[in-house]
Amino acid sequence: MQAQTICVVGVGYVGLIQAVGLAKLGLKVTCVDLDASKVAMLKKGIPPIFEDGLEDALREVIARGNIVFTTDIGEARDCGLFYVAVGTPTSERTGNARLDYLDSAVAGIAEIAPAEAVIVVKSTVPIGTCAGLQARLDRNHPGKGLEIVSNPEFLREGTALKDFFNPERIVIGGTSEAARQKVRDSYAAFEDRGVPMIVTDTSTSETIKYAANAFLATKVTFINEISDLVETVGGDIDQVARGIGLDSRIGPQFLKAGPGYGGSCFPKDTLALATIGRRHGVQQQIVETVIRINDSRRFHILKRIEAAMGDKLSGKRVAVLGLAFKADTDDVRDSPAVDLVHALLEEGADVQSFDPVARLAVDHRGYSQCETIAEACKGVSAVLVATEWAAFRTFDFASVEALVDRRYIFDMRRIVDITASWVPRWDIERIGSPLMR
Numbered sequence: 001m002q003a004q005t006i007c008v009v010g011v012g013y014v015g016l017i018q019a020v021g022l023a024k025l026g027l028k029v030t031c032v033d034l035d036a037s038k039v040a041m042l043k044k045g046i047p048p049i050f051e052d053g054l055e056d057a058l059r060e061v062i063a064r065g066n067i068v069f070t071t072d073i074g075e076a077r078d079c080g081l082f083y084v085a086v087g088t089p090t091s092e093r094t095g096n097a098r099l100d101y102l103d104s105a106v107a108g109i110a111e112i113a114p115a116e117a118v119i120v121v122k123s124t125v126p127i128g129t130c131a132g133l134q135a136r137l138d139r140n141h142p143g144k145g146l147e148i149v150s151n152p153e154f155l156r157e158g159t160a161l162k163d164f165f166n167p168e169r170i171v172i173g174g175t176s177e178a179a180r181q182k183v184r185d186s187y188a189a190f191e192d193r194g195v196p197m198i199v200t201d202t203s204t205s206e207t208i209k210y211a212a213n214a215f216l217a218t219k220v221t222f223i224n225e226i227s228d229l230v231e232t233v234g235g236d237i238d239q240v241a242r243g244i245g246l247d248s249r250i251g252p253q254f255l256k257a258g259p260g261y262g263g264s265c266f267p268k269d270t271l272a273l274a275t276i277g278r279r280h281g282v283q284q285q286i287v288e289t290v291i292r293i294n295d296s297r298r299f300h301i302l303k304r305i306e307a308a309m310g311d312k313l314s315g316k317r318v319a320v321l322g323l324a325f326k327a328d329t330d331d332v333r334d335s336p337a338v339d340l341v342h343a344l345l346e347e348g349a350d351v352q353s354f355d356p357v358a359r360l361a362v363d364h365r366g367y368s369q370c371e372t373i374a375e376a377c378k379g380v381s382a383v384l385v386a387t388e389w390a391a392f393r394t395f396d397f398a399s400v401e402a403l404v405d406r407r408y409i410f411d412m413r414r415i416v417d418i419t420a421s422w423v424p425r426w427d428i429e430r431i432g433s434p435l436m437r
């Protein structure tokens, strides 16, 4: 493989993992981001996001001289390969992914890139976006031979670095063999290990990304619906999940019942796929139904808590354990836990939350963010476990028995250890197990 200098434009979540990952593989990477304060932090080896192992990896690649950070795209003029990982937030107005950051990043790269450079879209983009970008490049820079390639990411927050180094497949969508090969070369270390490479056209590649996330969101929503059934007819959802998941045609992952999917990807990507379908007159009915069910789930959970408390929530004090949309991240975007906090406050409850890392920028009467689980439990009528942090699994609730007003736990993640010795002294309800009454 030829040594190549690679440029990563946009060092948000995806871009930073990609850049640090490639640098750790031994490639030379120039990172460009418009945000000067972020670039200054990164130069000092401080990642702007919380991600397991990232800080160590970042410091290592800086020390090895494999990565540099800049706000000036001009510093990447010798790079032959540009990964673009800028944000594509959902437009509130249309439901479409907004492409303005991507458009201007690609335009900026095209100005400085050498002839025959390859511009790789890592951002999740509506199907057809890469073809549109290519047409614009051909129009604005005729004869320069720039090529767009789609290369979606499949990283999970919290395990992103591990996912980067252990891909289950790599998807590369482009038009010319030369451009696709250039991208393939940057992943040679994985190909040598036998990781499957799906080398295809841009449209297929873009579709794979949406279809993967929508399928996983569907799987989660499916088990959540079965979980509701189990709560009424009896049974145990984890055993149901295990019983179906051991069938290799179904598979065991993404069958954990909970408060519904959240985060910065599933909600955005399912909505984008539904919008794309409608725009092309091919309604994605399954995905649309999944979105509807997932949206209403948070409301149903609130009703269930209300029923368990036998009363209106107004005036009650409640502990919410976990704010992040899932464990091992500080990300609160589209977090079911955060929606729950807001809904409880709206109902007039007082909320005391605790999360090991995530914080909310909410200043509301009756809302406080606590430093410990015990502090969050003071004087509460209910403890709601909203994120599956390990700290909640092992927490000894006997230590807060004297602090709470009522010993009631609503476990939305089925994480609390129900074999613990304190359990008989508490009322515990769990998603996916029959209701107490």
Ligand code: UGA
Pocket (backbone or CB within 6 Å): 124, 153, 154, 155, 156, 157, 158, 213, 216, 220, 253, 254, 255, 256, 257, 258, 259, 260, 261, 262, 263, 264, 265, 266, 269, 325, 326
């Ligand atoms: C997801 C995908 O898993 C990644 O492959 C993809 O690259 C990423 O989106 C993206 O498009 O960038 P992520 O959003 O980090 O990754 O989180 P997941 O671990 O997939 O969880 C998504 C949501 O589903 C969370 O709210 C989680 O709590 C929920 N979930 C997941 C469940 O409720 N049950 C499960 O069994 C699994």
